[in-house]
Amino acid sequence: MALVVVLGLLLFAGLGCGSDETTTDETTEDTAASTDTSVGESSDTSEAGDEVAAPTGEPIVFGAVVSATGPAAALGEQERDALEMLEGQLNDRGGLLGRPVEIVIEDDQSNPNEAVTATNKLIQQDGAVAIIGGTISPSTLAMKPITAREGIPQVTMSAANAITDEPPIEWMWRTPPKDALAVARALTHVSEELGVTRIAVLHDENAFGSSGLSEIEKSAADYGLEVVAKESYKTDETDLTAPLTKIRSSEPEALVVWGTNPGPAVAAKNMDQLGMDIPYVGSHGIANMTFIDLAGEAAEGVVFPAGKMLIPETITDPAQKEVVEGFIAAFEEATGQKPNTFAGHAFDSVGLLADAIERAGTTEPGDIQQALNETTGWAGPDGIFNYSETDHDGLEVDDLIMVRIEGGSWVLAE
Amino acid sequence: MSLQDFLQFVFAGITSGSVYALTALGFTLIYNATGIINFAQGEFVMLGGLAAVSLHSGGAPLALAAIGAVAVVTVVGLLFELLAIRPLLNASVLAQIIVTVGASLALRTAAMLIWGREAVALPAFTEGAPLSVFGATVVPQTVWVLGVTALIVIALQVFYRRTLLGKAVRACAVNPMAARLLGIPYGRVVLLTFGASAAVAAAGGVLITPISFMSYSSGALIGLKGFAAAILGGLGSPAGAVAGGLALGLLESLSVGLLPWSGASGYKDAIAFLILLLVLFARPQGLLGQVSAQKV
Numbered sequence: 001m002a003l004v005v006v007l008g009l010l011l012f013a014g015l016g017c018g019s020d021e022t023t024t025d026e027t028t029e030d031t032a033a034s035t036d037t038s039v040g041e042s043s044d045t046s047e048a049g050d051e052v053a054a055p056t057g058e059p060i061v062f063g064a065v066v067s068a069t070g071p072a073a074a075l076g077e078q079e080r081d082a083l084e085m086l087e088g089q090l091n092d093r094g095g096l097l098g099r100p101v102e103i104v105i106e107d108d109q110s111n112p113n114e115a116v117t118a119t120n121k122l123i124q125q126d127g128a129v130a131i132i133g134g135t136i137s138p139s140t141l142a143m144k145p146i147t148a149r150e151g152i153p154q155v156t157m158s159a160a161n162a163i164t165d166e167p168p169i170e171w172m173w174r175t176p177p178k179d180a181l182a183v184a185r186a187l188t189h190v191s192e193e194l195g196v197t198r199i200a201v202l203h204d205e206n207a208f209g210s211s212g213l214s215e216i217e218k219s220a221a222d223y224g225l226e227v228v229a230k231e232s233y234k235t236d237e238t239d240l241t242a243p244l245t246k247i248r249s250s251e252p253e254a255l256v257v258w259g260t261n262p263g264p265a266v267a268a269k270n271m272d273q274l275g276m277d278i279p280y281v282g283s284h285g286i287a288n289m290t291f292i293d294l295a296g297e298a299a300e301g302v303v304f305p306a307g308k309m310l311i312p313e314t315i316t317d318p319a320q321k322e323v324v325e326g327f328i329a330a331f332e333e334a335t336g337q338k339p340n341t342f343a344g345h346a347f348d349s350v351g352l353l354a355d356a357i358e359r360a361g362t363t364e365p366g367d368i369q370q371a372l373n374e375t376t377g378w379a380g381p382d383g384i385f386n387y388s389e390t391d392h393d394g395l396e397v398d399d400l401i402m403v404r405i406e407g408g409s410w411v412l413a414e
Numbered sequence: 415m416s417l418q419d420f421l422q423f424v425f426a427g428i429t430s431g432s433v434y435a436l437t438a439l440g441f442t443l444i445y446n447a448t449g450i451i452n453f454a455q456g457e458f459v460m461l462g463g464l465a466a467v468s469l470h471s472g473g474a475p476l477a478l479a480a481i482g483a484v485a486v487v488t489v490v491g492l493l494f495e496l497l498a499i500r501p502l503l504n505a506s507v508l509a510q511i512i513v514t515v516g517a518s519l520a521l522r523t524a525a526m527l528i529w530g531r532e533a534v535a536l537p538a539f540t541e542g543a544p545l546s547v548f549g550a551t552v553v554p555q556t557v558w559v560l561g562v563t564a565l566i567v568i569a570l571q572v573f574y575r576r577t578l579l580g581k582a583v584r585a586c587a588v589n590p591m592a593a594r595l596l597g598i599p600y601g602r603v604v605l606l607t608f609g610a611s612a613a614v615a616a617a618g619g620v621l622i623t624p625i626s627f628m629s630y631s632s633g634a635l636i637g638l639k640g641f642a643a644a645i646l647g648g649l650g651s652p653a654g655a656v657a658g659g660l661a662l663g664l665l666e667s668l669s670v671g672l673l674p675w676s677g678a679s680g681y682k683d684a685i686a687f688l689i690l691l692l693v694l695f696a697r698p699q700g701l702l703g704q705v706s707a708q709k710v
Contacts, residue, residue, distance in 0.1 A: 074531045205680065231670070231679040236635045238433050238626035242426035242667035243679040245419050250676070262533035262627040273544045273551050274422070290532045294627050 055095025059102040060363055062353060063122025065133035065143060066157075066346075070110030075342045076135040078335075079157060080105055082346035083132070085334040090350070096357050103350070104128065108139050115139035119146045129363040132349045133157060135342070137207070147171045153368050155353055157345035160211060164392045171365075173372055173392045175348040175382050176341070177307065177400055179208075181393070182284045183215040185305035185400040186256065191223040193402070193414055194279055196253035200229040202243060202267055204259030204285075212258030212283055228252050235263055241270045254278050260285040265294035272298045279303070284400075287341070292408055303413045305400045309344050309381040314401050314412050320379035327381060344381030351380050352387075415671065421550035423671035424664065429552070429625065430639075431663020432559045433459075436618030437640025438647060438655035439566065440611040445649050446574075446587045447607035449507045453514040454494065455615055456637020457521040462487045462616025463628030464525060467534045476539065484616045490521075491612025495605050503601065518637070525630035533629035536620075559621045563656065566614055570652045583607065587650070646690050648703020657701055665689055 064083050067076035087103040095101050104126045106118035115134050122128040123146070130153045134140045137160035147154040148168045156163055159176045177185075190199060201216055203209035213230060220227050229250035231243035244267065247255065255271070255278055257264045264286050271280065282291075282304035292299045308315045312328065315321040327347050331339040339347075355378055356371035357363060375387040375394065383399025404413035437459055444452045466483035470476060498513050539558050544551035573580040585593040586603045594600045619628065626632075639662060647658025669685040670678050693701065 229676045231677060233679060234635060234683075236626075236629070236632045237430075238622055238636075239426055239429045241429070242423055242670040242682075245422040245426065246670055246676075246678065249415070249419055262629060265533070265535075266626055273553050275544075275551065294533055294535045296535070 053094050053098070055091060055098055055100040057099045059100040060096050060357070061122075061126050061128045062101065062103045062350065063119070063126055063128030063131045064103055064105045064346075064349075065108050065115050065118045065122070065131065065135075065139060066105060067110040067135035067139065068105075068107040070108075072110040072136045076107075076110070078337070078340050078343040079135055079346040080107075081335050081337075082331060082339065082343040083350065085331060086347065086350045088334075089330065090354060096354055097361065097363070101354075103132075108134055110136060110139075112136075112138040112142035116142050116146065119143045123147075123150055123152055128152065129357075129365065130155065130353050130368060132346070132353070137163060144168075144172060151365050153353070153356075153365060153372060155349040157342065157349055160207070161215070169392050171369065173352065173387060174394065175345045175352070175380075175385075177284075177382065177395050178393055179211045180215050180219070181395060181397060182305045182400060183212060183219060184397050185402065186281055186283070187216065187219060187223045187225060188397065189303060189305075189402045189414065190254055190256070190279075190281055191225055194254055194281075196279075197225055198228045198251070198253045199225050200231075200247040200250060200252035200255050201227055202231050202233065202240070202247060202255060202257045202259075204263050205232045205234055206260075208283075208285060209259045216256060216258070233259075233263055233267075235260065237263065237266070239270065240267045241274060244270050244274055244276065248274065248276055252278060254281055256281045256283075258283045258285070261288070261290050262294055265291055265299070268295040268298035268302060284341075287403065292405060299405045299408070301405065303402050303404045306403050306410075307341055307344065307382055308399070308401055309339075309341065310403060311401065311410055311412060317379060317384060319377075320384060323379050324381050339381075341381075348380035348382045348385070352378060352385060416549075418549035419671065421548055423667045425547075425550055425552045425556070427664035427667035428560065428660060429556045429663070430666060431643075431660035432556070432563050433618060433622045433626075433636065433659070434639045434643040434662050435656040435659025436559075436563055436566070436614060436621070437636055438644035438659045439563075439570070439652060440615040440618075441641055441644040442650060442652055442655040443570070443611040443614065444607055445644070447583050448499075448510070448590075448604055449587065450499070450510045450514065451641070452608075452611065453511065453637065453641075454518040454521055455611070455640060456633035456635070457518045457525075458487055458491060458612045458615035458633075459619040459622075459636050459640075460525060460628060460630065460633035461490060461521065462619025463536070463623035463632070464529050464534065464619075464630070465616070466620040466623060467536050467628065468529070470536060476537065479536075480617075480620045483620050484613050487616035487619075488609050488613040491608045492605060494612070495608035499604065499608065500601070503604065518633070522630055522633060529630055531630065533627040533632075534623075535627050536623040538624040553625065555621070555624045559625070562617060562621055566617065567652055567656050574652070579606075642687065642690055646693060646700060648700025651700070651702045651704070654700055654702030661701070662686055662690070 066079045068080045083103050083105055090101045108115035108118055131147050132155050137158040140156040140158045140163050148171050155173045159178050161178050161180050164174050201213055203213045229247045233240055257267050264282055280302045282302055284306050286304050287306035287310055312324055356368050360367040360371040373387050373389050375385055378385045383395045385394035387394045402413040403410045440455045444450055462483050465486045466479045469479035469482045498517055502510050538555045540554045542554050544553050582598045583603050586600055590600055643659035643662045644655050647654030665686045666682045669682045
């Protein structure tokens with residue numbers, strides 16, 4: 001009997017932990033965006049892009065590692081679809097340097113160990129000149145030493161700060177806004193628009209929420225904010241009134257909730273129950289219709305940072321507007337689905353690499369590296385990229401918008 | 415701490431605790447009849463919630479969706495027994511337990527394929543503002559959860575203590591071989607138990623979905639907490655399962671409330687399980703469990 005109990009606890013604990021680790025980068029999904037008619041022109045490669053000369057010769061190989069299956073499949077599925085679509089688009093437009101482009105896609109099953117195997121295979125067997133991926137931060141961090149050792153450019157689609165904060169970064173570039181950027185955007189809103197100083201943080205205990213908390217604690221003072229309370233929860237927890245009551249007793253003026261569904265929706269409903277009427281500032285983890293569907297009335301008035309693709313009308317830069325609208329239309333035509341944020345990361349990864357190779361005029365890794373570092377003003381769904389030798393993130397706070405939920409839909413909050 | 419806050423922590427504990435209690439009841443039912451710990455129990459809760467959401471969004475009124483979901487999951491429980499447990503009825507209990515682990519993974523994956531990865535919601539059974547007691551609030555749905563839990567517990571106690579079939583089920587738990595020799599159809603008792611256990615779990619799932627939503631992955635955490643509650647209360651005792659569930663819920667929320675520092679919620683599982691261990695050291699049979707006398 002005792003053996004059974006112990007076995008049971010171990011088994012269950014194992015199952016529970018397994019599901020906790022999966023949502024690492026689960027940030028924004030289901031980016032419902034308005035359909036626009038302008039199809040075409042997706043990367044501003046060069047004027048030669050419009051000529052339809054069939055590419056010839058040896059293909060230029062990009063190796064991609066995505067989490068198309070496993071717990072992070074919600075993120076990786078559309079990345080894979082976008083990569084498949086973009087390969088066709090590039091070749092229809094004459095390839096790169098007159099050569100066809102081949103994007104070899106490997107599925108790491110949301111497992112960093114598989115990502116390592118896949119990366120080695122892509123470089124050694126497929127002769128990839130650049131690596132795209134991974135979908136989740138643990139995979140990217142596992143792949144990083146390989147591309148750094150081999151001297152192959154890697155453009156990641158995941159958001160953990162450590163990817164570009166910790167050396168070596170010579171061969172690593174990033175497309176999504178990193179966690180610190182989303183925090184910066186949210187805190188700017190809190191201090192400038194809400195005009196309050198005392199904030200509380202409620203965060204998921206998974207990697208996404210913990211990273212958010214540490215970033216908020218690190219930078220709150222820069223925005224003149226004081227974190228007066230912080231509490232945490234597990235993604236599937238049934239009720240959050242206990243941590244919220246604890247938070248309420250510290251009398252914060254605004255609550256920042258950093259997590260992925262369904263936790264933030266439970267928090268919104270529980271705040272209503274408790275009659276807490278302080279502003280609710282969410283993370284980009286709730287930039288999806290699921291949050292609105294779950295929280296219903298309680299979602300009204302919630303604000304959160306998001307990429308501009310969530311509300312394409314908010315894009316002021318004409319070049320970015322054209323690229324994003326073209327991408328949304330092309331993706332819908334190819335897959336029948338609206339592209340989410342993650343599809344946008346894939347688009348930016350391929351686009352930035354294609355742009356760099358066109359400018360470099362070769363596929364020598366060192367030349368691609370230099371060209372990537374010289375990227376200026378390249379516009380895509382995630383924002384307008386300016387890489388340099390020291391900045392491999394490329395984006396700025398202004399590439400994110402603050403969104404408010406009103407009438408079950410999204411409006412610009414500022 | 416103000417009275418209002420204290421009561422709020424108590425209500426929070428009761429809300430989570432009643433969910434743990436219903437899940438623990440499901441563990442207890444199956445353990446009582448077979449000695450098996452059914453690790454797919456949390457998955458039955460999840461299936462109940464998701465099935466109700468599907469039926470409701472398909473046009474069924476809430477009451478019908480709730481009953482329908484319980485019926486559907488009961489059938490799943492019966493099939494589970496027929497397909498997975500029945501062939502192993504003469505194997506060791508350990509083998510049967512391992513089968514339930516496999517079943518939980520299979521059910522979770524199937525749910526993901528059927529319902530997708532997003533969490534879904536169900537409207538509350540009765541509309542209305544939260545009820546207020548000395549400033550602390552509780553949503554009407556929590557009252558539903560508690561009420562139905564109480565009804566289920568009473569029904570089970572009556573069944574086990576007062577009916578012949580209930581006594582037969584208990585006899586099977588004590589000694590399957592002797593029960594069979596006395597003419598109790600052991601196979602049918604086990605089948606009945608799995609159906610009943612799935613029904614109780616599904617009812618729990620339906621009841622909590624308006625409060626906490628439901629996704630394919632929700633069953634893992636609920637199953638873990640329900641199992642801990644069943645152990646705390648004393649495996650095999652329906653009243654103990656409910657006591658264990660409520661105690662675990664209260665332990666969690668009060669440890670958040672009583673620990674003075676900020677961020678205490680991160681420690682609440684550790685504290686709850688520490689107390690669980692201490693209780694088991696002092697009373698290995700659990701809070702309300704009976705000591706099983708064994709001659710050596």
